[in-house]
Each structure stands twice: as structure tokens, then as C-alpha cells.
Amino acid sequence: MQEFGAEHTLLKQEVVLDYLRAYLTVMRKQRFRLSYIDAFAGSGWRRSGTDAIQDGLLLQDKEAAMGCALSVLRMPKDFRFHRYVLGDLMRGNVRSLRAAYDAALAGGENVPPPEAVQILRGDANRLVEAECQRLEKLPNDRAVMFLDPYGMQVSWRTLERIAISGKIDLWLLVPTGMALARVMPRHGDVPPSWRKALDRFFGGPDWKSDLFTQTEPDLFGVSTQRRDATLQDITDYVLRRLRDLFGPGVHPSGLDLSIAGRRSYLLAFACANRNSAAFGPALRIADHLMREAKGAR
Structure with missing residues (x-):
């Protein structure tokens, strides 16, 4: 069990799960083959410090909360993807997640069949690259991707590949205050x-050059750089860079997530499909969910 999780974790998870339900409601009316991709799937469980009791799926613990990957696998049959690709770099997390899924399957729980679920160990950037290559070869495939790193593990090259695909709705956790500002x-x-x-x-x-300012030379003619950019400036810079990649499909503000009252992360949304018929509804759904999340805090 991973030792993390607080109100911001639950809020983030609820937004993503609600988006998946809305996405599947819209997309199942069309003839696309749909994938859910989580490249930082974790162990399946987190110890959140709450007294929430989870039923089934291997673990009974009053302090255990189900992570996003297992929550997605538990969604009702009416809200089901054709494929689930769940990856993590940590061997123990992969083993735990696979054991939880196998136990649920053996127990007759409502989870997708084995042929629809891939649980992989490996680097998230390589997993995303493989999935983008796959999507390029299959014109009728589309995906929702959730990248929920602990820090700065997602490279810009990976985001470029997602944008180029034109087929992925992306939820990305950006460590604005937790890592970038530090x-x-x-x-x-x-x-x-x-x-x-x-x-x-x-x-x-x-x-x-975008976030730092060159100081005036001192008496010895030496100048230095300092960061005058605030945390909000860093957040705005991230969103601007994402718009450079994805174009109009990026949510303009994202959702700020705080830990102990301090802004720590940004939950960003981007639709790689530049057709307004695709990114328009996607943005409206994402905006509605983010507004609800802000109101719930």
C-alpha cells in the first residue's frame, strides 16, 4: 500500500472518474475502439488517513482507499473501455495491482475480462510512446490518458507525442508548487x-529566460539572474506551453490542488484532437467538472 493521499488526491480522482463516465457516455454512440491508459497506476491502494472501508478487491482495511486504477476497473459495465493499459515503474506496485485485479476476477467481481486488461512494469514515457505508435496505426482507436506522476517524470517529448496523436484526451498532474517552484x-x-x-x-x-530576470550589473560589472515569477506565473507558463502543443483543446486554467493549504499541483486537461467537434464537448465537460471540484473545496 502506498503511503500518500489526502483531500487533493480524492478530488483529483473524482474529477478523472467523472470525466471517464461522461466520455464513455458520448463515445459509446460512435464506432471507436476506446482505451484507458494510466502510466502511473500505482499499487491500487493508498493509505489516506481516512476511515473509508473498501469492499472486495483483495484488501479490507479501514485506512485503505482505492486508487484511480482500481476504481476505473470497478466502473459498471455501461461505463467500460475496450482496453485498459495500467503501468508503473515500481515492481511492487505492479505486483500489488495485478494481485488485486486477479483476486477480483476470481471472486466474480464486476471487472473487465483479462484480454482487455494489461498491467505492465516500465517507464511511463516509454509506455506512452508505445501507445501513441499503436494509435497511429489504428484509425478507429481513441484513448483517455491519465498521467499522475510523483514529480517531473513526464518529459516534454512525451507530451509532444500525445499532442501529435490527435486521438488522446489527457489529464496531466503537474507539480507546480511541489517540484517546479522548488x-x-x-x-x-x-x-x-x-x-x-x-x-x-x-x-x-x-x-x-521566460521565468527569470537578468539583474543590473553590480560595481564589478557582474549581473545575475533571479526568479521574480510567482507560483501563478509558473502555472500560467505551463498552461501556455501546453497550448503551444495542443492548441485550443487545453483547459485555460486547470484545477489547482493544495496540500495543507499550499498550492502544490495543477491538474491540467488537454484534448489532442484539434477538431472543434471533438475538443469543444471535451472542454465543456472538463470545465464543468473542475468548477464542481472548486465549489466542493
Whole structure:
């Protein structure tokens, strides 16, 4: 069981699950083959500190809360994808998730059949690349993807591949306050390893000129850089960069998620399909769900 989870985790999960229900309601009227892809699926369970009791699916624990991957597998038959691709880099998480699914299947619970479920161990970026390649070859396939990393594991190259696919509705957790602001200190002295991570995350070094300011030279003619950009500026920058990739299918504000009263993450939404008949309804649904989530806090 993974030791994480609080109100923001539950809120994020509810938004994604509600979107999946709405997506399937719309898409099942058409002849597409639909996939759900979660490249950071986790162990299936998290210890949230609440007293919620989960029935079935292997584990009974008053402190256990079902993660998003298992919640998706438990959705009623009317809300079912043709394929489920659930991945994680941690061997223990994959083993736990697979055991939970196998136990549910053996117990006759309402879960998709084995031929529809893939539980894989591996790097999330490689999993996404493989799924994008697959979608390119299958004109009638579409997907919803949930990328829920702990930090900055998703590369800009991966987001580019998703955007190019034109077939994926993406929910992306961005560690705006939890990671980005921390590795961009205000004094401007970003260590080489952090610069490399930021280059990979943003797809190049432009983040420094965009978010940092050159100071006036001192008496010795030396100038430095400092970050005047606020957390909101960083959030706006992420959203602007996503619009550069996905075009009009990006939700304009996303959903800020807080931990202990501090803004820590941004839940962003982007529809890779640039046809207004596709991204228009997708954005309206995502906007409605985000507004409901904001009102629930």
C-alpha cells in the first residue's frame, strides 16, 4: 500500500472518474475502439488517513482507499473501455495491482475480462510512446490518458507525442508548487542537475529566460539572474506551453490542488484532437467538472 493521499488526491480522482463516465457516455454512440491508459497506476491502494472501508478487491482495511486504477476497473459495465493499459515503474506496485485485479476476477467481481486488461512494469514515457505508435496505426482507436506522476517524470517529448496523436484526451498532474517552484529558486542559482531536469520537463532551456530576470550589473560589472515569477506565473507558463502543443483543446486554467493549504499541483486537461467537434464537448465537460471540484473545496 502506498503511503500518500489526502483531500487533493480524492478530488483529483473524482474529477478523472467523472470525466471517464461522461466520455464513455458520448463515445459509446460512435464506432471507436476506446482505451484507458494510466502510466502511473500505482499499487491500487493508498493509505489516506481516512476511515473509508473498501469492499472486495483483495484488501479490507479501514485506512485503505482505492486508487484511480482500481476504481476505473470497478466502473459498471455501461461505463467500460475496450482496453485498459495500467503501468508503473515500481515492481511492487505492479505486483500489488495485478494481485488485486486477479483476486477480483476470481471472486466474480464486476471487472473487465483479462484480454482487455494489461498491467505492465516500465517507464511511463516509454509506455506512452508505445501507445501513441499503436494509435497511429489504428484509425478507429481513441484513448483517455491519465498521467499522475510523483514529480517531473513526464518529459516534454512525451507530451509532444500525445499532442501529435490527435486521438488522446489527457489529464496531466503537474507539480507546480511541489517540484517546479522548488527547483527554480528565487536567487536564480539553479544547480546543473536541476537545469537538466527542467530542460527535459519543458523541452529546452527557454524556461530560464521566460521565468527569470537578468539583474543590473553590480560595481564589478557582474549581473545575475533571479526568479521574480510567482507560483501563478509558473502555472500560467505551463498552461501556455501546453497550448503551444495542443492548441485550443487545453483547459485555460486547470484545477489547482493544495496540500495543507499550499498550492502544490495543477491538474491540467488537454484534448489532442484539434477538431472543434471533438475538443469543444471535451472542454465543456472538463470545465464543468473542475468548477464542481472548486465549489466542493
